[in-house]
Amino acid sequence: MKRFLPYALAVVLAVALVVVTRTGDEASSAAEDLLGDRQLQVMAPADPGGGWDSTAREMQGALQDLTGRSEVYNVGGAGGTIGLSQFAQLDGQVNQLMVMGLVMVGAIAANEPEVDLTDVTPIAELTTEPLAIVVPADSGIRDPAGLVAALEADIGSVSWAGGSAGGAEQILAGLVAQAAGLEASRINYIAHSGGGEAVATLLSGSATVGLSGVSELKPQIDAGALRALAVSGAEPSEALPGVPTLREGGIDVELTNWRGVVAPPGLTDEERDGLEDLMAEMVETDAWAEALEREGWTDAFAPGEEFRTFVTAEIERVDAVVADLGIGRVS
Known part of the structure; x- marks a missing residue:
């Protein structure tokens, strides 16, 4: 009898695994009506490790009980505009979604790509979060006043590592310079395709200051590296207790990053409405609420x-800010 117990246990576990997998694969009736037999796919138009990637993967978890199994894939580069260009070609594919946000609006303003947000279908805003300004743990810059002093001493010697050109991070760096009475166009900004790369540059000692979403930088802050x-x-971020706002630190600047989701062009009104309803269901799930708390995001569903x-x-506002800061090709 003992000879067969391991095999019996293995069979029981295999059956349990199949049941869990099948449950996770099953979509709700509303999702089936919308998607048919097509699997939902969510593009993160950036490399793994950044805010868009995290958003897409948290969406995947929150949508599991609604759509069944889904896929997240990454197309990085140029502030999301490379991914946007590819995504806009998925005409009429209701099973496709793409995460986007303020960074993409800024990248479009700075780079003027052939494809912009008029070529896709906006579905919903999801979250907002502040950016964090960080330095390596051993940096001599201790607070916002120290950052301003370093900029005033030699603005070009202070290098900033952040996301792509024209994104929220570069806009924030320029606004900090302006608040200090300096020319924003003189900021020494090092653009990256995602927050993960920017953090790596900062940790390697190749940049003075880093900027990214609080959720992207929090692990390295908690670990003591930044x-x-x-x-x-x-307001101060609950995810980073004790860290002041820029205004509290004497720099009269406020900027929050937002993220949303779009669908391809060519959808019917019914398909667009169905995706909006799906997002409305998603943000009511316990999994999404847990994601907001875990990542330090603020719910901004619209x-x-x-x-x-x-x-x-936002396009009009960011176009004007990018032009004022002399970023990219906007004039």
Whole structure:
């Protein structure tokens, strides 16, 4: 009898595994009506490890009970505009979603790609989060006042590692320079395709200051490798207790990063509405609530026409800011 117990246990475990897998693969009836037999795919238009990648993967977890198994894939480069260009070619494919946000709006303003956000279908805004300004733990810059002093002494010697050109990070660096009475165009900014690369540059000693979303930098801050100087929101971040806002640190700047989701062009009104409803269901799940708390994101859910109006206003606002800062090819 003892000879067969391991085999019997293995069979029981295998059956249990099959049941769990099949449950995770099953979509709700509403999702089946929308997607048919097509698997939901979510593009993160950046390399793994950044905010868009994290958002896509948290979406994947929160959507599991609604859509069944889904796939996340990465297309990095140029502030998401390479991914956007590819995504816009998926005409009419209702099973495709792409994460995007303020960084992409800025990259489009700076780089003027052939494809922009008018070529896709806005579905919903999801989250906002402040950016954090950090330095290596052994840096002589201890606080926002020290950062301003370093910029005033030699603005070009202070290198900033952040995301792609024209993104939220470069805009924030320029605004900090302006608040200090300096020319934003003189900022020594090192662009990267994602937050992970920017952190690596900073940790290698190849940059003075780093900027990224709080959720991207928090692990290195908690580990003691980086020190947070300030956060860019109107209020301190609960994820980084004790870290002041820029305004509290004497720098009159406020900027928050937002992220949302779009679908390809060519959808019917019913398909677009179905995806908006799917996102509305997703943000009500326990898994999404846990993701917001874990990542330090603020819920900013705004679907449909509200999001489309918001994106249009953000394009106009960011175009003006990028032009004022002399970033990219905008004049």
